[in-house]
Amino acid sequence: MYIVHIASECAPVIKAGGLGDVVYGLAREIEIRGHCVEIILPMYDCMRYDHIWGLHEAYRDLWVPWYGGAIHTSVFCGWVHGQLCFFIQPHSGDNFFNRGCYYGCNDDYMRFAFFSKAAMEFLHRSNKRPDIIHCHDWQTGLVPVMLFEMYKWHGMWNQRVCYTIHNFKHQGVAGADALWGTGLNNDAYYYNYDRLLDNFNPTAINFMKGGIVYANYINTVSPHHAWEARYENEGYGLGHTLNLHHYKFGGILNGIDYNTWNPEVDRYIPFHYGMENFEDKILNKKALRERLLLRDSDKPLIAYIGRLDQQKGVHLVHHGIYYALNRGAQFVMLGSATEPAINNWFWHEKNFLNNNPDVHLEIGFNEELAHLIYAGADMIIVPSNYEPCGLTQMIGLKYGTVPIVRGVGGLVNTVFDRDYDNYHTPEERNGYVFFQTDYKALESAIDRAIGLWEQYPDEFRQLALQGMKYDYSWNNPGETYLQVYETIRHK
Numbered sequence: 001m002y003i004v005h006i007a008s009e010c011a012p013v014i015k016a017g018g019l020g021d022v023v024y025g026l027a028r029e030i031e032i033r034g035h036c037v038e039i040i041l042p043m044y045d046c047m048r049y050d051h052i053w054g055l056h057e058a059y060r061d062l063w064v065p066w067y068g069g070a071i072h073t074s075v076f077c078g079w080v081h082g083q084l085c086f087f088i089q090p091h092s093g094d095n096f097f098n099r100g101c102y103y104g105c106n107d108d109y110m111r112f113a114f115f116s117k118a119a120m121e122f123l124h125r126s127n128k129r130p131d132i133i134h135c136h137d138w139q140t141g142l143v144p145v146m147l148f149e150m151y152k153w154h155g156m157w158n159q160r161v162c163y164t165i166h167n168f169k170h171q172g173v174a175g176a177d178a179l180w181g182t183g184l185n186n187d188a189y190y191y192n193y194d195r196l197l198d199n200f201n202p203t204a205i206n207f208m209k210g211g212i213v214y215a216n217y218i219n220t221v222s223p224h225h226a227w228e229a230r231y232e233n234e235g236y237g238l239g240h241t242l243n244l245h246h247y248k249f250g251g252i253l254n255g256i257d258y259n260t261w262n263p264e265v266d267r268y269i270p271f272h273y274g275m276e277n278f279e280d281k282i283l284n285k286k287a288l289r290e291r292l293l294l295r296d297s298d299k300p301l302i303a304y305i306g307r308l309d310q311q312k313g314v315h316l317v318h319h320g321i322y323y324a325l326n327r328g329a330q331f332v333m334l335g336s337a338t339e340p341a342i343n344n345w346f347w348h349e350k351n352f353l354n355n356n357p358d359v360h361l362e363i364g365f366n367e368e369l370a371h372l373i374y375a376g377a378d379m380i381i382v383p384s385n386y387e388p389c390g391l392t393q394m395i396g397l398k399y400g401t402v403p404i405v406r407g408v409g410g411l412v413n414t415v416f417d418r419d420y421d422n423y424h425t426p427e428e429r430n431g432y433v434f435f436q437t438d439y440k441a442l443e444s445a446i447d448r449a450i451g452l453w454e455q456y457p458d459e460f461r462q463l464a465l466q467g468m469k470y471d472y473s474w475n476n477p478g479e480t481y482l483q484v485y486e487t488i489r490h491k
C-alpha cells in the first residue's frame, strides 16, 4: 500500500508534543511492514534542520490556488531518520511558516488551511496517488473536505482518508475566509450542521468537524478516550457529531518508538540498562543529579515531563512539586507553557525554588534532557485533566520509572494500580492511579509510591520491572492501523 501522512509535526524534526512522536513512529512501523510511506509537513523556519538528511528542492514551481490567485510554493524533500518527508515552503508575504514557532499565531487557522491546500495541490500536480491519506488533528481537517469536494473531480477518485484526532480541545474554529482562501467557497453549502458548521457557533466553521464528517475512518488515540469523547464531555462539543458518525469512529492506542525510547539503546543517556541490569538505572539517576546540580542523597526522585497546560493538570503538577519535597523526595520538572499566565507562574516558582538542592524546574523544550530524566527518575507523575492517550507514562514504563497517573483517557488503558486494580493480577500491575482532581487524591497516590520505595524497595523494584515488561511499541497499533487502511481502501 502507498500511504501519505499530512501533518503539522513529525519527531524529531518538528515536535511540539506527542503528535510528532506518533506521526514518525507510525510511519516507520508501517514502512517496516513493507509499505511505502511519505510524510508532508510545513517547512517551518524553526524546525530541527540537523535531523534532516539530504534536504533538496523536489518540486520547484508549485502554484497553490489561494483566494482566486495563487501562491508560488517550493516543495523540499529529505529523510528524517530514514523516513521520506516533503516540506511545503510558500513564498508569500504572509510568511506562514517563518514565525519562529509552530503554533500560537492569530492566523493559525489560515496557516494550516493553506498547508492543507498546498499538500493536496502537491499530490495532485506531482501525480502522487496514495491509497491512503492519513491526516491528523484540526490542522489538516480540511484535507478530506477538499479531497471529496474538489480533488476527486481532478483525478483523485480512489484516495481514502484516515483522520486521527490527538486532541479534541483544539478544533480549528474559523471564519468563511478559510473557505474563500482554499477555494471551497460556497459558504451556504458548508455552513450547514451536517457539514462544517460549528456545533455551537453559528457564525463559524470547524475544521475538525469537517475531518470527522468527510473522512472514511476517524479515530482518537485510545479506546477509553474514544468512549469519553462520545459519552462524556471530552469531545469538546463534537460528541454529537461523533455519535452521528459512530460507524466509522474508533479508538486505537498509540505506541512508542522503541528505537528512540529504549534504555538499552538510548543514545542520550550515559548508562544503558534493561531488565537484566536494572540496578544500572541508578547510575543515570546520579548523572541526572549531577547535570541539574541536585544534591546526591538516598531520596526518591519524582519527575514531570510535558506541556504546561490546563490539559495536563498544572495545578496538580505544582502541588506535586511541594508535596514531594515535604514528603522527603526530590523533584524534576521539564515543561513549557504557551499561555503567558502559566509560564509566569512556573518561572516564579523556579526562581523561588532556585536554591533548593532537591528540586529543579526546567522551563523550555529539551528533547535530550527528557531522555535523561526518564532514565534517572524513580517515578513520573501524569495528573492530567484529560489525556487522549499520553506517551509519557508509556515511556516511563519502558524506562522502569513508575507512573503515578490520573485515571482518564489512555492512562486508564495503560497504567494499572498496584493496590486497587480489579482487572489485573498483582503481577500485571505497573503503577499508581488516582481519580479525583483535588490535592488529596494526588497526595495519597504519591504517598503510596514513596511509601513502597522507602519501606519495601524490593517490591518497588518488582513493580518497575513489571512495567518494563509491557509491550507498548508500535507493533500492535501498527497492525490495527493496517487493518483500518485495508478496510477503507476497498470502500
Ligand SMILES: Nc1ncnc2c1ncn2[C@@H]1O[C@H](COP(=O)(O)OP(=O)(O)O[C@H]2O[C@H](CO)[C@@H](O)[C@H](O)[C@H]2O)[C@@H](O)[C@H]1O
Pocket (backbone or CB within 6 Å): 016, 017, 018, 019, 021, 022, 166, 167, 221, 254, 305, 306, 307, 334, 335, 336, 364, 365, 366, 367, 370, 387, 388, 389, 390, 391, 392
Ligand atoms: N518540555 C519538553 N521537553 C522535551 N520533551 C517534551 C517536553 N514536553 C513534552 N515533551 C515530550 O513530548 C511528548 C508528549 O507526549 P504527550 O502524550 O504528553 O503529548 P501531547 O499532550 O503533547 O499530545 C497529544 O497527542 C498525543 C499523541 O497522540 C497523545 O498521547 C496525548 O494524549 C495528546 O494530548 C513526549 O514525548 C514528551 O517526552
